[in-house]
Amino acid sequence: xxxxxxxxVRWNGSGYESRMSxxxxxxxELGFDYAVVLGQPAHIQYTGDAETDAYxxxxxxxxxxxxxxxVTVPFFTPSKTPRGNITGNFxxxxxxxxxxxxxxxxxSDPNLRGFYWSLENAWMFKQDQLNIExxxxxxxxxxxxxxxxxxxxxxxxxxxTPTMNIEGTNIxxxxxxxxxxxxxxxxFDYVFAQPNYYMGRINDIxxxxxxxxxxxxxxxxxxxxxxxxxDECIIGGGGxxxxxxxxxxxxxxxxxxxxxxxxxxxxxxxxxxxxFGVTFDVVRHVDSYCRGNLGVPYV
Amino acid sequence: MYKKAxxxxxxxxxxxxxxxxTYATEALCGPNPVLAPxxxxxxxxFIKAGEDDAIIMLSWDALGPGMQGIPTPSMVGEYYFYFKxxxxxxxxxxxxxxxxxxxxxxxxxxxxxxxxxxxxxxCIRRVLMLPxxxxxxxxxxxxxxxxxxxxxxxxxxxxxxxNGSVSYVIKIPSNLSINIPDNVTLRSVFLHGGVLLFLRPxxxxxxxxxxxxxxxxxxxxxxxxLNFTRALGSKLPTCQGEFLNSYxxxxxxxxxxxxxxxxYRKARMK
Numbered sequence: 001x002x003x004x005x006x007x008x009v010r011w012n013g014s015g016y017e018s019r020m021s022x023x024x025x026x027x028x029e030l031g032f033d034y035a036v037v038l039g040q041p042a043h044i045q046y047t048g049d050a051e052t053d054a055y056x057x058x059x060x061x062x063x064x065x066x067x068x069x070x071v072t073v074p075f076f077t078p079s080k081t082p083r084g085n086i087t088g089n090f091x092x093x094x095x096x097x098x099x100x101x102x103x104x105x106x107x108s109d110p111n112l113r114g115f116y117w118s119l120e121n122a123w124m125f126k127q128d129q130l131n132i133e134x135x136x137x138x139x140x141x142x143x144x145x146x147x148x149x150x151x152x153x154x155x156x157x158x159x160x161t162p163t164m165n166i167e168g169t170n171i172x173x174x175x176x177x178x179x180x181x182x183x184x185x186x187x188f189d190y191v192f193a194q195p196n197y198y199m200g201r202i203n204d205i206x207x208x209x210x211x212x213x214x215x216x217x218x219x220x221x222x223x224x225x226x227x228x229x230x231d232e233c234i235i236g237g238g239g240x241x242x243x244x245x246x247x248x249x250x251x252x253x254x255x256x257x258x259x260x261x262x263x264x265x266x267x268x269x270x271x272x273x274x275x276f277g278v279t280f281d282v283v284r285h286v287d288s289y290c291r292g293n294l295g296v297p298y299v
Numbered sequence: 300m301y302k303k304a305x306x307x308x309x310x311x312x313x314x315x316x317x318x319x320x321t322y323a324t325e326a327l328c329g330p331n332p333v334l335a336p337x338x339x340x341x342x343x344x345f346i347k348a349g350e351d352d353a354i355i356m357l358s359w360d361a362l363g364p365g366m367q368g369i370p371t372p373s374m375v376g377e378y379y380f381y382f383k384x385x386x387x388x389x390x391x392x393x394x395x396x397x398x399x400x401x402x403x404x405x406x407x408x409x410x411x412x413x414x415x416x417x418x419x420x421x422c423i424r425r426v427l428m429l430p431x432x433x434x435x436x437x438x439x440x441x442x443x444x445x446x447x448x449x450x451x452x453x454x455x456x457x458x459x460x461x462n463g464s465v466s467y468v469i470k471i472p473s474n475l476s477i478n479i480p481d482n483v484t485l486r487s488v489f490l491h492g493g494v495l496l497f498l499r500p501x502x503x504x505x506x507x508x509x510x511x512x513x514x515x516x517x518x519x520x521x522x523x524x525l526n527f528t529r530a531l532g533s534k535l536p537t538c539q540g541e542f543l544n545s546y547x548x549x550x551x552x553x554x555x556x557x558x559x560x561x562x563y564r565k566a567r568m569k
Binding site: 006038039040041076080081118120121122123126129130158160162163165167168169170174181194196199200201240242275 | 335336337338358363364365366367368369371372373374375394395396397398444502504
């Protein structure tokens with residue numbers, strides 16, 4: 001059983017800093033076992049040289065991350081273009097150099113557990129499948145996965161999946177209709193699909209969860225789970241909740257992720273990832289709601 | 300205990316099968332998009348030319364803010380149209396990973412969902428079996444969903460485009476206005492006797508809704524704007540009386556079925 005919490009960092013021009021509202025100790029006290037270290041595209045240093053970019057982040061993390069963590073493999077540059085050649089080989093790509101820098105420069109950092117593929121597109125292979133020479137190939141992710149696994153690390157992904165047609169994404173294989181494609185669940189240790197229910201991009205979290213469970217069974221992909229979603233709308237701040245000016249409703253929406261798991265499999269998933277903005281009070285408020293209304297903790 | 304677990308999984312799977320067709324609140328792009336308030340559509344046209352006809356695919360992404368602040372798809376899909384002689388005919392649409400592939404073979408357009416278009420008779424029909432070469436071609440890594448396209452530019456109410464061997468200077472009629480938004484380019488695909496011109500966003504983050512989709516046809520004399528909204532209600536008629544002549548795969552299948560029937564009947568008579 002493991003809880004993965006998103007830990008946001010920012011490059012300030014000369015060094016990295018945490019964007020979170022509290023300390024790592026408080027983060028652990030909230031119930032998180034692993035931190036997934038990531039940043040918005042403009043918040044992850046980009047010089048064009050992957051080794052420099054990765055080295056500066058790895059230096060910061062080896063000093064400051066006093067708990068097990070997964071580090072981002074950044075996909076976008078600050079100007080929202082891919083950092084590497086997505087139609088090219090993984091070998092000698094920006095991403096291979098980034099991963100190598102973490103693996104070889106800081107192999108002594110016992111807290112580094114793995115890598116997080118930061119692209120959230122659940123159809124990331126589609127353009128390659130259409131042969132329009134624009135998309136990410138299965139081969140690129142497969143080679144990245146092999147590299148990470150051979151070095152003894154894990155590889156995780158959190159695609160945005162606000163659709164009831166989860167089967168029609170690249171998370172699962174596409175077997176029954178020609179042509180056949182492998183599923184991304186084959187390359188990652190954990191896939192935490194984002195329902196985006198909190199944002200109002202789907203309305204039926206129970207149906208979505210049931211759908212996910214059916215597909216895990218159908219394709220034998222037992223490493224696929226759900227990402228919990230909440231943000232500062234819950235405590236009266238700004239964010240992406242469907243009804244941000246109604247924090248009570250946002251709380252209910254966040255709690256419904258837990259309720260959907262209980263309704264579908266009788267308990268919470270053993271592996272859960274949490275997006276909660278950058279404010280620990282968001283987690284504390286939803287936790288209080290879940291304990292009071294559902295009889296279980298949030299994290 | 301294992302039996303109970305197995306029974307639980309079977310029940311879950313049956314329940315799953317019963318609920319999968321109910322796709323609620325899907326993000327869909329089109330003339331009447333169904334989107335969450337923070338989402339937008341971007342369309343991306345692809346044109347695969349035949350002799351003097353083409354299949355036009357309008358690929359779309361419904362995009363919303365991802366957790367890292369980058370526009371992220373909540374659904375993807377395609378619309379497919381057949382084009383000939385200045386007219387558009389709707390072939391269907393797909394969402395998610397589902398997609399149609401199409402190959403021109405022996406003067407027929409074969410579509411991967413088991414249909415074939417006869418460009419000469421301007422009709423469509425189901426086929427029992429796609430020819431083997433067509434299936435191979437559709438599954439090949441070298442399969443292309445579009446023909447090569449070339450840059451086009453507008454200057455002084457004229458469009459200039461060339462594929463290296465054929466060049467066109469096309470006068471834009473006064474009743475036609477072509478607005479090219481920022482981060483969008485004008486491209487062309489050459490037919491045997493004319494050219495299709497279309498707008499394409501430079502990347503998938505550019506908001507480019509159904510109302511922005513622009514494909515123009517120049518037949519050598521005049522320039523026309525194609526109307527995709529109207530074309531959604533226009534379908535090719537079903538082909539009549541050409542089944543045996545046109546579809547050898549179907550003949551093969553019927554032959555196999557007949558052989559099975561004969562063998563079965565003989566076996567029963569013994």
